[in-house]
Amino acid sequence: MGLRERLGKEWLFCDGGTGSILQELGLKGGELPELWNLNRPEDIKNLNKGYFDAGSNIVNTNTFGANRFKFDNVTEIVTAAVKLCQEARKEAGREDDAYVAIDVGPTGKLLEPMGDLAFNDAVEVFKEIIKAGAEAGGDVVVIETMSDSYEAKAAVVAAHEVCDLPVIVTMVYDETGKLLTGGGVEGTVAMLEGLKVDAIGINCGFGPKQMLPIAERLVKCCSLPIVVNPNAGLPRTENGQTVYDVDPEEFAEIMGEIAKLGVHVMGGCCGTTPDHISTMINKVKALPFTEPVTKNFTYVTSFADCVEIGRKPVVIGERINPTGKKKLQQALRDNNIDYLLTEALNQEAAGADILDVNVGLPEIDEPVMMESVVLKIQSITNLPLQLDTTDIEALEKGLRIYNGKPMVNSVNGKVENIEAVMPLVAKYGGVLVGLPLDEDGIPATSEGRLAVAKRIYEAADKYGIPRKDIVIDGLAMTISSDPDSAIATLDTVKGVRDIYNGHSILGVSNISFGLPARELINSYFLAMAMQNGLSCAIINPCNGPMMASVRSFNALMNLDPKLEEFIGAYSDYVPGSGVAASSGAKASSASSNAVLTLAEAIERGVTGRAAEAMKEQLDSGRESLEIIDAELIPALDRVGKGYEAGTVFLPQLLMSADAAKAAFAVVKEAMSDKPRNVKGQVILATVKGDIHDIGKNIVKVMLENYGYDVIDLGKDVPPEVIVDCAIENNIEVVGLSALMTTTVASMEDTIKLLREKKPGTKVVVGGAVMTQEYADKIGADAYAKDAMGTVRYCDSVFGA
């Protein structure tokens, strides 16, 4: 019988430790154990055989670290390991009931945006290992010891793309139930279930005793077969050797306790031996077996957060959607991602639970933009995202790169649309918004909408998407054109809850299109919808009345324990002042700063006042260029000179730069329809291999304040990218930054390539280790000791 048919139906057992046994056989600290597949095959075969003899059903090949970062003959090593494990199984006489598991461990690299390994590159790394293992005849893929859910996702996607073998994933949590990257048990399980793995579990990290509470949490949230593979307790060093403190009897005893929680596959990890495993098997086999129980939680997750749908209304921030938002449209056209990120942070601060991300504009490449925006937003916020697009390629790119289990907006009842969207959600996992409209359009009545919703549920069944992961849209449409529309929508929401026991969602503000005082209608409608069972509200969380409606509802319905959220938000509330939540970050010194002039505000670095003063000057009819030349630049110069003279410290310079930037933003908005006066265009980049960008970012702010257009290529930028960009935009000055001596070499490579491909380009370099001497040695045109130095150099080149 295949493993897939047995998982969750009977007790199954994994193997135990590998490293500790190989060390006893003489494996050196720096030696790669996988090399033994070729050099000492008998030892590896005996290691595997020991576990088959002990009774393990799932025995891992010796391929934990067999990836291309450590080996250039991955296929050879993996193939040898599978063959050895198969031989061991044969010799042990276990060919009928035991399986050869292609063992896949972490790459040892962190994935972008935290680290430097791109998600799709990680998928390729794993594909190489798993493909070799599957072709050699492995029976199951075991992805283990993963401390980053994102890397686990890369490995699962790889496995599913190269073979049809069952996939088991076990993660490493700490005592608090957290992964190294911050994720918790529930969120990780939701993501892995969405990815359709065959079993989920925990391994390594600590011994069985400490693993017990984590196993308990797993049993509560996981609907799939559960695997538990602890270490033999905690390691300690004895005479230079690592030893573990839990012996086979104690191990078996505690594993028996864990077995009773309702887990399904058990084995060991570091420090456990065939003895531990056989003793455990004898103990556990005698215990009753319970099959996995399907859970009814709906979770939307990021790498760190886990938002439950259905417990209380979930707020989905609608601000990252270009429809009807001119500034956002312009930001997307200019590739000004910082604008989107600022919107993300603002909505988070205002209380959003999930952020909608829609980057669809006819003139941009939506799939590319979706991928890059998802990655960037996830680098700055823990909030889960709702991928909102009608472009199927953009949806696939977003789903693939996303770290966690996202919401997907949306599928509708049209057969063609279901066939395009549902396979993607089935592959990558996600909570899917279903729009109850079909080939005949939008049904006018709730009965019509609920009938289409039913077909969406049935289609989800067909694709293996659980019904709990479908959220039906009540389709809010303006009451200004159809007076019955709110009623039909509310009845749909209620029907989804009462008839289908399902979840619902609304784009709330559509209800008031074309009316004055929209927030009044919107916030009352939202309250009514929540009372009718609305699960998710897509709203602008920065709008006071809307969040007031949500917070009041939660307070009234006992969904806000001790009213903490409500009191926290409105403790400073002034009746009749409009509904604005206290943000907690109000400028405390605002009143004393109200009298500062623009120049003073910039010199003192008071951002809010600088913007306000600039607006006052513009309102009084003064020309923006004159204000900049007469007040803003001289003020910045005074601070800059003080900094160069050592009387002003860097932090003060930065505060002034922030204030000037805020004042410029006011000018920019006022002149958005007029051409800008730009001194010159400059490329800035932190060179390849270097991930420090704070210095470069400071230079960017300063250059922009002084009237330069900066193309910021970011950090860890390869020479070719910098050179291509310089050629494409015919750039005169390139600024390069490097913090470490080890990365100055890539600075030199970049300069060489620039000299060759685009001679005449000026290069200014800077960074912590950089000196004039270094700069000369690597052939730079100039060394700038700080941000002001770069400004001065650019002024000299552009004759400004």
Add this chain to the structure above:
Amino acid sequence: MPLEVEIPVKEVQRYMGYHGIVDIAPEMQEKINKAIEHLGTQSHPRIISKEYRITVSEKTVTLHAENEDVTFESEGLVRNLSGCCVAILLAATVGPACDMLVRRASITSAADAAVYQAAGAAAIEAFLDDYNDKLKASYEARGLFLRPRFSPGYGDLKLEHQKDWFRLLDITKQIGIELTDSLLMVPTKSVTAIIGIGIDKSKTGCTGCKGCNRHDTCEFSKERA
């Protein structure tokens, strides 16, 4: 698991480039306080350490690991460890949250980014100092004394040796720090170090900034007025 040690305000200011007695604008002090608060609650510090026998010769230090000897050529390290026959290898990080806080701040404010950067540096140092104090107490109870921390990249100990630390302590798997191809650590607020253990109490004093070959040019030198 929050940081559980206090991040010293003065250290944050020093990492920001303030030296001597300065009048810090209230707006800036507010930023510093906020950063300290956020880092204190959002950090998830982790540490791994292991004791090894070592042999110190004239120009090298050899560390005796499981089935493996690792040799460091560094006069600075030899000076630091002379007379020791045991040393602790360690790695520590405040976790990924600090890097995210810096990234978030960079979007809206260069000043905020610099503050978080400095607070993160002060946080990992404070965390390590606290750990150091605990080690010190436990060894001194046994009549043993700790030498000052020494890290790959200090003086003439090549940064290349980061690879030895990562291999011996299995740092990536144990506490989640990655070593990039250019030998940088992610999360960035992470430290690797060796601490010698000896019987000579007179050598425990921290040489501080003077022990570094760049102390006269360093922006952050503690000796600078």
